[in-house]
Amino acid sequence: MSDSNKPLFSRPVLAAIMLFCTLAIWLLNLTATSSTLPTPKVETWTTSSGVPVVWLKQETWENSNKVELRFAFRSVTTNTVLIETTLAMLMSDSLPLSTASINQRLAPLAASANSYYDHENQVIGLTLNNETDYLLPSLSLVTKWLKSPDFKRRTFDNWQAQRPLSPDAQHELEGALFFDSAAEQISRNRTPASLERIIDYYQSLKNAAVAIYIVGDLTLEAQKSLQTALNEISRDFQIAKNPAEQIQHEPLSTIIQQNQGELWQTRSAIALKPVATIKEWISLQIWGADLVATLNQQQHIDFVQLALTLSPTNPWAWWSIQYSNNPIIAPTVSNEEMDQLIDAKSLVFTEQVPSIKSEKRFQTLLDTFKTQLETQALSPTWWSYIATQITHVDSQLTLEQFANNYQEAVDSFSAEDYQVALTQLLISSSYQEIQVYQ
Template sequence: MSDSNKPLFSRPVLAAIMLFCTLAIWLLNLAVPSSKLPTPHIETWTTTSGIPVVWLKQEQWKNSNKLEIRFSFRSVTTDTTLIQTTLAMLMSDSLPLSTASINQRLMPLAARASSYYDHESQTIGLTLSNEPKYLMPTLTLISNWLKNPDFKHRTFDNWQRQHKNNLPAQHQLERVLFFDKSKQQDDPKTVKVSLEQVSHYYHSLKTSAATIFIIGEMSSDAKQIVQSAINLISEDYRLSKASTESIIYEPLSTVIQKNTGDLWQTRSAMALMPVSSVKEWISLQLWGTDLVSTLNKQQHISFVQLALTLSPQRPWVWWNIQYGDKIAAAPNQLSGEENRLINAKSLIFAEQVPSVSDKKAFQALLETFVQQLEQQTLSPTWWSTIATQVTHEDGQLTLEQFANNYQEATDNFSIEDYQMALKHLLKPSSYQEIQVYQ
């Protein structure tokens, strides 16, 4: 056989080349993002009064008529009862010369209003249609409403009667967690909020504006209409001067027992460090899911509810455990594996969280999280929540940073990232627990 007819490579070399090519293709596949997450686009400007506006949109919303607008404020106060009452009055029949609630008036226009608050921020939310036949009348109504709401005595008196002895669990825990225990605190059930205070607090929000968010699709005409309405609504707004200094938590761990008898509920709270990256946010989602799942496996527990408050300076988490009829003793009187699993306090320590040391459990949590995220990110409402309750334009993680980094963070999230984030974020020394017996 002449040299020209000889094969270029021997069989062993060909086999090695094929193996190399297979490995190269496999590595390239690993580099391709595994999640199916949309890429948002962000545009920013300021209102005529100087309030930042952030508009988030994505290709998947081209044919959608849903628009979300959020007015975000930073009116820091320890009086959460006043905040709750003010926003409740605003969402009721606060339109001038009207006995219908704002949402009853907005319903025919395919729109609705909402509100959110925590100890550091407040949000007034609007969900509306970007279709021209709805957009103009909706924004006209909203402008009249937000510019000068009418807080009525009759509605206020009804609210006071219905809620005078109803202090939400998270308010109880906030007071225990954050308020100075060396100072005498008034019993929230005996504190009187006046209608004058409500009106004054609403107007104080206008001097504590943070950001206005627009989430959804807008044509050039719709954008101009929305810009004009936002300028009108916010013409007397002023930027918030709330401090963004870092918070240092001192050891304050406390357990408070209420009444005697069988344990009925435990209400727990713990301070967190401010979230500064998408990976830290993911870590808290997985940790919260693991905590609830682990506790719900116990026969003694009827249900567990958990909520994260990711405010810019003093974020925290609280959860409520409702015990069933089978529990006949406090958790520390149970034995063995049963005691370890029901003890919610153990899960505030990063090294004792099941998914932190079990790679299989971690991977299962992460896969479920990614599947849910792929659906959630298609919703303008979900992005509105991220904008106002997870990211903060005056904090360490902004909406633009989240939008630009969340896919990469999700695709490259590892158990090592998880371990490191929880060790930094969770502050066990701040743990507070209220035990309720009956």
């Protein structure tokens, strides 16, 4: 064989090169980001009345016609029924000279309206089509609606007749955590609202604006049309003077038993420290998933529902457990099975959380969270939820900070971060539980 036909490397050297390349690829995969998440861009401006506007957009939405619009307010009141009734009537037939609901009027325009409230925040939301033929008539309709809604007497009377006298579980637990006493909160919520108070409360919303959020893609023409409409809608808005002010007392852990017989349902709540970082938000997602999964695995429980209210000053978590007809403690239950039973209260103590005690469980929950997040982060609706219910313009964690840093926070999140965050966030001494028997 001539020198020109000889291989450049011997077989042992080739094998070594191949092994080196394999190791190099493995190391690159190991150090690469563990998830692929879009990084949205954020633009800000203010309306002519001084209300901050935050516009979030990303490249994946350039061919989408969906735009989410959110008006965020912070009109503080302990009467959550007043908030509930005002927003319900607003979403009903509140257009002047109309018997149709706002959503019936918006439907032909490929648009819809919604609302959200908790004990600190109130949100009026719109889903719009950004195509000119749909956007312009939608904005015209919404401008008339939000500037001067017509709260009708017949609608109010129907609402009062249909609404139950007793507060729901969420409001009852909310009162125990954040107001003078649960009993006083229940008394407030049973006091009938008047139509005049609803009209006054809507005005108080307009006097307590926090921000306007836009999530989605807009052409230059659509952006100008939306800016004009927002200036008109918010013409008589005022910025909330003390947006962080909130009534609060220091709750102590209590368990209230209602009725006697067999345990049918428990309703639990715990106060949280304000979420200051993305890793703290991630920690609550994993803790919540662990709580639900842990309790649902127990045979005496039918199902568990959990809600996190991450408001800026006084966030909290509450959950409801529905028990099966089987007795919780039966003679056939072994001592080993008894040791595995976990009650709701134990899960508010960091050291007893299963995903704190088990690295494998923590990693499984984190992997599931990452998988779900990759889909959620592509949705304008999800980002509008992050904008109004997770981040806040006057808190340590803003929408822009979240958008710019959530990829890094997810990729670097560790079991140690998780434990530190839960220790910081969970106020175990505030635990409230209502036991319902039948």
